[in-house]
Amino acid sequence: MNVEHEIKLLIEEIQRLGTKGADGNMSVKFGVLFQDERCANLFEALVGTLKAAKRRNILTYKGELLLQGVHDDVEIVLLQN
Template sequence: MNVEHEVQLLKEEIKRLGTQAEDGHPEVTFGVLFNDEKCANLFEALVGTLRAAKRKKIVTYEGELLLQGVHDNVKIKLLQVDD
């Protein structure tokens, strides 16, 4: 799958599932994103898409690798809202 396309879908899902942080950027926890049925069907490799988006400075979160269960409460913040 095209990484650019997956990152665009990720942005849309963070907006859909997330809440607005104090700085105005949408954010969602990894657990909410990972456990969402629509996201499960959209992303073959959610963690890989998140890492690609983080490298491009589209999202930010603590750590490098997010694992279900262990990192469910890690907040993922969308830095690039409009494109």
């Protein structure tokens, strides 16, 4: 799969699993995204797709690298729909 397609799928999954914040942006915790069965089947490299989307200013989160367990409570915020 190409990166653009994976980012599009990631946006759809964040919208499916996330909640809308006071600022109107959708957000989801990394642990929720990582542990979701559908996401596990869709994304071979979820962390890589997240990094690519962050570089393109499509979403944001604190830190550079997200690791399961350690960063489960990190909020991933969708900047674009």
